[in-house]
Amino acid sequence: MADHHRTFGIHTTAIHAGESPDPATGALVPPLHLATTYHLGTAENGAAIFAGEKEAYVYTRWGNPTVAAFERKAAALEHAEAALATASGMAAIAAAILTIVKAGDHIVSAGAIYPSAYHLMVTQLGALGIQTSFVDATDPANVERAIRPATKLVYLETPGNPLLTLCDLEAIGAIARRAGVATICDNTFASPVNQRPLDLGIDTVVHSATKYFCGHGDAVGGLVAGRAAFIERCFTEPLRYYGGIMAPFNAYLMLRGTITLPLRVERHNANALALAAWLEHHPAVARVSYPGLPSHPQHALAKRQMPGGFGGMVCFDLKGGIEAGARLMNAVKVCSLAVSLGDARSLITHPASTTHSVVTREARLAQGVTDGLVRLSVGLEDVEDLIADLDAGLDRRQ
Ligand SMILES: Cc1ncc(COP(=O)(O)O)c(C=O)c1O
Structure with a gap:
């Protein structure tokens, strides 16, 4: 094809x-071909393969x-x-x-x-x-x-x-x-x-x-x-x-x-856009970064360059800093506190209390990782469940 x-x-x-x-x-x-090595047939055939005159599978690293x-x-x-x-x-x-x-x-x-x-x-x-x-x-x-x-x-x-x-x-x-x-x-x-x-x-x-x-x-x-x-x-x-x-x-x-990549990414895009828009109006959230939001400084570029959608990754900054981040990580039940992204499951991290807790605050801030920064790989769950999950871990009294 x-x-x-x-x-x-x-x-x-x-x-x-x-x-x-x-x-x-x-x-x-x-x-699923697990064989590491392939029969060369005859000495003559093997010679032709190694001379580059014939294409054939020989060894799986090749x-x-x-x-x-x-x-x-x-x-x-x-x-x-x-x-x-x-x-x-x-x-x-x-x-x-x-x-x-x-x-x-x-x-x-x-x-x-x-x-x-x-x-x-x-x-x-x-x-x-x-x-x-x-x-x-x-x-x-x-x-x-x-x-x-x-x-x-x-x-x-x-x-x-x-x-x-x-x-x-x-x-x-x-x-x-x-x-x-x-x-x-x-x-x-x-x-x-x-x-x-x-x-x-x-x-x-x-x-x-x-x-x-x-x-x-x-x-x-x-x-x-x-x-x-x-x-x-x-x-x-x-x-x-x-x-x-x-x-x-x-x-x-x-x-x-x-096989399901386009289907899944469409759903990641839709869930992430809905969550980002909801987070932007949450009293506990200082700032949301999502290329699909008009508030993203490069939204016009995103619309031009990402015609299929804006992806499943959302970042947001909590007004309550480190404590608010740790509280959210411990409260979520649908989102998993885990690194990586692109999973069907929503994965959430608070770098300041986890992945970046070993670097100094100054070095962390220099990388743009603020005290309240949360990174969310939005999964394929029902978006209402994701919203309820996050809302339960965010302090509305900000
Ligand atoms: C943007 C990006 N590139 C590359 C990598 C490295 O990929 P891998 O962990 O498969 O080696 C990652 C891993 O998180 C990533 O997020």
């Missing part, structure tokens, strides 16, 4: 792209039919020529970046990115002689100013951590192209249902497939999607040798999850 996405809607693409009945059995569901089916489906959804599935989102980010930069090269990165991606650049890539400048990428001019002769990559995430700020992908893509610099966008928060960075001129997309692609909180994985030649290099250079491939069983779960 080549070029599936050009002719079919997103639900049809999510269900059918990358799949065809199994030639051996007729099975409609792509079989390719697996279940993983390949997930890669085809993901590529179709992102409007990419090809995709590569990896062991985790971090494996995807590392493989994509290391395909582009070498010792002596420079990266311009948005400052508002997933903290482990930030640490990868500062510690691991720094030790390899790759420097990164972090900028406030909400203004494309800051990206342009930071580009130097050694810059090989602009790295973006939108909506970004921790406050759901946006980068203008079309504007930054054009700046990078003019400078001859490659671009990567982490599209985890939006998913391809809401935003397609490749259509906006970004070269490569990365994902933590652990989140919306999987959708059920039971498999870790990652994706790199983009031009076929880049994906091939990403596979034959960093991924093959660092070895962070996706396990076939995880690919099977991802395939199953992806």
Whole structure:
């Protein structure tokens, strides 16, 4: 089903792209191929395969039919020529970046990115002689100013951590192209249902497939999607040798999850928008950040760049600070106090009393993580139940 996405809607693409009945059995569901190694047939056939004259599965780190089916489906959804599935989102980010930069090269990165991606650049890539400048990428001019002769990559995430700020992908893509610099966008928060960075001129997309692609909180994985030649290099250079491939069983779960990705994301979007609008009028809440609200400073950009919807992530700041955050975490019964996102279950965190309790208040505030900041990955439950759950944990006497 080549070029599936050009002719079919997103639900049809999510269900059918990358799949065809199994030639051996007729099975409609792509079989789970757990084999690590494949019969080469004859010595002559083996020689032809190794000489690159014949394509065949040989060894699962080099390719697996279940993983390949997930890669085809993901590529179709992102409007990419090809995709590569990896062991985790971090494996995807590392493989994509290391395909582009070498010792002596420079990266311009948005400052508002997933903290482990930030640490990868500062510690691991720094030790390899790759420097990164972090900028406030909400203004494309800051990206342009930071580009130097050694810059090989602009790295973006939108909506970004921790406050759901946006980068203008079309504007930054054009700046990078003019400078001859490659671009990567982490599209985890939006998913391809809401935003397609490749259509906006970004070269490569990365994902933590652990989140919306999987959708059920039971498999870790990652994706790199983009031009076929880049994906091939990403596979034959960093991924093959660092070895962070996706396990076939995880690919099977991802395939199953992806079939309902557009349906689930529509519901995440609707629940999150309703919750964000309700929170904005709650007396205990000082501020809500959600790209779908007219109060979001980049709402106009969100409407342009996220045609499918504004995603399932909502951030809000409690007037009561640390104590109010801890109270809410202990009160919720439908939302789970847990990290991660994109699950069918609503997941809630209060960074100041949990994930960020180990960093100093000053460092935390410098990252935009205020005392009362709450991050909510809005799930697929009935929104009335989510509202009642949060309301029970919020103090109305503010
Ligand atoms: C935006 C974003 N990118 C990347 C990652 C890393 O993904 P993984 O945990 O699958 O390695 C995460 C994880 O939370 C994330 O939120």
